[in-house]
């Protein structure tokens with residue numbers, strides 16, 4: 463069934479456009495803050511300082527780019543997998559409008575310094591309330607479409623989509639519980655170690671329910687579409703899904719190792735984090751085995767390259783993450799630049815590459831045009847991978863050096879290096895990271911140009927690209 467036959471695709475176009483816009487903003491601000499770390503004079507108080515721009519970067523990246531694309535692709539995928547028109551296109555249009563209002567409000571309030579000071583949950587209560595409304599109407603629309611579905615079988619992507627909807631709702635409501643004292647100030651409902659525990663239960667499950675389950679839903683849908691062969695094992699996908707969902711929710715306290723949070727809670731988080739390797743790699747193997755006999759497509763099909771590199775970064779990420787969750791390793795790398803290295807292999811590698819592939823696949827089908835330039839798509843791919851690797855590797859090396867210096871002691875037990883001495887050694891790495899960021903930014907500009915040209919002047923599509 464194509465757009466003409468009844469799918470509500472206008473709203474998909476709107477969400478893709480919004481997510482590209484916010485993604486570009488996120489990357490631009492990311493580059494700016496990485497330069498601010500090396501050239502402090504680039505901080506322009508009060509609004510354009512590192513402290514205010516950093517949460518704008520993370521919110522624009524995770525919520526503007528990430529959630530914006532997920533809204534687009536959930537609507538696109540769900541309609542096709544259920545062979546059912548969206549339950550309420552009108553509600554979806556309202557959601558698109560509200561989504562952009564919320565992102566603008568988030569950027570403005572964060573720039574003005576209104577924050578709850580909880581990472582990834584910074585937005586003050588009036589904006590957070592709008593987020594709740596946004597999520598409720600989004601979930602209602604998707605779940606109602608699934609309930610009314612004409613296709614009985616529930617493909618693996620639908621499970622990941624439903625988990626995202628329920629998971630984010632529970633996490634957001636619990637962690638945002640608070641007491642407002644004025645229009646832009648509220649206090650958390652929890653205190654002390656409990657507050658930290660709830661916050662990182664939320665924080666790590668933002669990784670689970672925003673940076674893992676939605677891209678996996680998208681990966682499972684688009685890999686077979688791109689290669690033209692089915693996924694290797696649906697059953698393996700379902701088993702990996704349920705184990706992933708069961709295990710993730712226990713792992714948040716791995717952000718709080720060596721803190722006043724009870725020891726058993728830390729041990730539990732550590733154990734479940736290590737166990738997470740299995741379901742995570744269930745998806746990675748499913749992806750790799752689906753490529754059996756199709757590896758030549760890595761040369762011939764740019765979409766496959768994005769997706770296979772994406773799932774490979776996911777695989778590396780889910781080996782690195784569990785090792786960081788082990789107490790002894792955590793004692794070494796926690797509070798160092800190693801962690802932003804980990805984060806950006808996930809965000810710039812796994813999540814972004816998967817979303818780029820999905821956008822490249824979907825835009826020509828929505829607009830009935832061929833992609834403007836496969837050459838530019840390949841250029842985008844290589845610049846993105848190189849930029850991301852420069853970023854992550856420089857941060858891992860910086861993190862190891864930083865950790866080694868912070869832990870060095872003299873024979874009498876005093877610290878060998880002062881904090882400033884350690885800090886100064888990080889400067890060269892921060893320069894390198896900024897260069898990696900600029901390369902990645904160029905890749906994003908190439909991508910945006912290619913997409914805009916596809917929409918405005920791409921060749922009319924062959925019949926294979928329609929539908």
Ligand code: HEM
Pocket residue numbers: 488489490492493494495496516519520523524527528801802805806809810813814895896898899900902903
């Ligand atoms: C050119 C691309 C990017 C650059 C230059 C960049 C730069 C940065 C910098 C400098 C930081 C602060 C690191 C620190 O605390 O020391 C940061 C943090 C962060 N960025 Fe990016 N970023 C980029 C892309 C992205 C994207 C696309 C996303 C999400 C989709 C993202 C998500 C995050 C997150 C979640 C953090 C917080 C990490 C933590 O607390 O450890 N970034 N980024």
Ligand code: HEM
Pocket residue numbers: 581665669673674713716717735736738739742776779780781782783784785786787792795796797801804805807808809812813
């Ligand atoms: C098996 C899966 C994973 C495990 C067990 C894991 C584990 C960890 C641990 C232990 C930390 C804390 C590091 C520290 O501060 O000492 C961390 C940070 C982080 N991880 Fe992972 N990770 C996993 C997968 C992922 C994936 C797929 C992403 C996707 C982008 C991701 C994104 C992040 C982010 C954004 C942070 C920084 C949080 C912050 O401090 O602001 N992780 N991870």
